Amino acid sequence: MTAPSLAAAPAALTGRRNLEGNEACALGAIRAGCRFFAGYPITPSSEVAETMARELPKVGGTFIQMEDEIASMGAVIGASMGGVTAMTATSGPGFSLKQENLGYACGAEIPCVIVNVMRGGPSTGMPTRPAQGDILQARWGTHGDHAVIVLAPASVGEAYSETIRAVELSETLRVPVVVLLDEVIGHLTETVDLGAVAEAPGIARPFATGPREGFLPYAETADLVPPMPRPGDGYRSHCTGLTHGPDGFPTQNPAVAAAALTRTTDKLVLHRARIESWREQATEDADLLIVAIGISARAARQAVKDLRAEGLKVGLFRPVTLWPFPETPLREAVAAAGTRKVLVPEMNQGQLVLEVERVLAGRAEVTGLSRIDGETLTPDEIAGAAREALK
């Protein structure tokens, strides 16, 4: 049996244009080969679904508005198991609902991309106002030890390129990837030149080939990514949320269970160089380093320039891959510059700061800067906190 017949990838988007962050996620996914979207509209992510509804049919893809977020996640997993690159998008309350099925995708190693545009929470919270309160939920929202990748774009151009990367990492590593935006980046329109951002990715999921007899759907391969059997290709396989060994069937054998769970997490360690991504600005001699993501990082970017103009040695370390956190690069940046202080501005009561404290473990004095009133942290606020910390 041949692969599902899908229309050719759309032409690369070239030229300068004004694009919204949510729209960029959708277009990036399609560019990367996504041909299935199931979702349930929710502010501030609805434009992802809206763009998918408009654009997917043009490339032979399928858009389904499901009855809720739980079903959307189920449909995405089903489509992906059927061999199609699939994505969904949501915001806080919907992200909470998706966690059970997201855990299934982690356990059964089903590639999928989940865009989560963060709004004020908990619960219904402030639907149209920005927050960054899902930083830890994106990592630990579903239960049990599990591997997941989280990418955190800080511009519209990056919403496009990081969604392409999300598809690439998800498909080639068999792991769910969360694209974590805040409301500001999701709803921000920026002038971008996508021709300068993206090359044709040529992403291909490694499907099983070779003998059907004795096929093991979760075999421990050298790259720790077992090739997925494509339905119709004739491989007998079993897929379950129960802990399973190489044959795909449930097991309670302690050695088999431990090896299987360890492989899914070791997988991300083995491929860490491909997964990790971060940006540094003026870090080389920074007395104080700011660590931030999303719109808080954009505010920090200006704060660093303003503080440098005052003669203060301040830099910015911005994780683009939020999870797994780029811990060695952060330690190296701090060590290379002899950084004494680290400031972590974020729109929650202190989540990213916990990881930074863990990673630096006393190598520098870490301070958080929180804002939870539905407004963004401004460059002036961050600059003020940096000046205070350097006193």
Added chain:
Amino acid sequence: MEIRFSGSGGQGLLLSARILAAALTEAGLTVAQSNAYEPVSRGGLSRSDLVIGEAEADYPLAQRLDVLLILDEAAATVSTGLLTPASLVLCDAERVTTPPQGPFRTLCLPFTETARTLGTPRVTNIVALGALTAQTSICPPEALMAVIVAQTPARFERLNREAFAAGLAMGETEPA
């Protein structure tokens, strides 16, 4: 340069900002447009901001407004903290009863009244866009009009042309 369009949800503020952003991008500038609105289907405080420059803005949100447009009393005071002595404030003379007070230039102009005279208050945003264009010379009026035609329904073209022309004339009669 930073421009804020503010008023009540449903007044076409986001559309106005999107139209101006498109015209500026075509002129070679780089724009960041952000919006804020309330979780209601109509009404509520609504605004859209443009941060305009030569390259991607470090911080893409408004901090010090060069131009503030206020089309409804709901937005009369909320942006005052972002004004400087160099700011220009354009208020709708009818729907803004308490224009911001301070060391900046404020013009109260009959946007709504003019739109109603032309046939419908729905083109108030286009009248205001015309006045803003005349006052700031931010982009050639013809370029902006072309984007208005491209981004709005064809059946409103004549009305939008009249509204934009009326706004331009209104803005030109005031000292820039």
